[in-house]
Amino acid sequence: MLALVTNDDGIDSPGLGVLARCALAHGLDVLVAAPHEESSGASAALHGAQEDGRLLVEERRGPGVPDEARSLAVAADPALIAFVSAYGAFGDVPDVVLSGVNRGPNVGNAVLHSGTVGAALSAAALGMRSLAVSLDAEDPRHWETAEHVTGRVLDWVVGSPPRRRTLNVNVPDVPVTELRGLRRAPLATFGAVHARVAPAGDGDPALVIRYEGTEWSTEPESDAGLLAQGWATASLLIAPYADESVTVPGF
Secondary structure (H helix, E strand, C coil): CEEEEECCCCCCCCHHHHHHHHHHHCCCEEEEEEECCCCCCCCCCCCECEECCEECEEECCCCCCCCCCEEEEECECHHHHHHHHCCCCCCCCCCEEEEEEEECCCEHHHHHHCHHHHHHHHHHHCCCEEEEEEEECCCCCCHHHHHHHHHHHHHHHHHCCCCCEEEEEEEECCCHHHCCCEEECCCCCCCEEEEEECCCCCCCCCEEEEEECCHHHHCCCCHHHHHHCCCEEEEEEECCCCCCCCCCCCC
């Protein structure tokens, strides 16, 4: 079984190594293919740089990615990476797509704007199993906690039949010994997500800003609220579908 590991933080993020190690520990073959630069807030966008009609791809190893895994930097948004992988762009078609570990949370309805979640949902829409994992800090210190939680949920993800759904997991940035556990959680009304703001001109650095609501205190049983209380949260998201149970206007 082949796992594609991607993210929206780019090829230089330590989160790729976390997911790659978890996948290898579960006996999966691993291909890492991540954006060549920050792509936060890309949602399910299909932007990519091309040369002669081909995506720009280079062999480049992400930090902490084991030697057993092939590692690529791709000049594309994460959803496009997941999309083209389903058509054999990098070799064999993945059975599962693992997205993250994101720097910062992806909670609430704001996950609509997340590149991390966008890649996972795109994979689900194309018939692949998928998992998105985020760590609740802009500069995380406890990657091992995300690795611990991912290891606990990966068996469920791999063992479940593909049903156009993705598991969105958020992990507090605390030592494993301080983690309260893992709970299923509904989405907060808005939540929080990171987005990349492109440079204004030559020499200007790109900025990453964080949009967030206050659901951690006003909605304590939501994913945002439980995450703030020290719980890892799991929310099952459904890829876009047509609801045929409701009659809509026609002519």
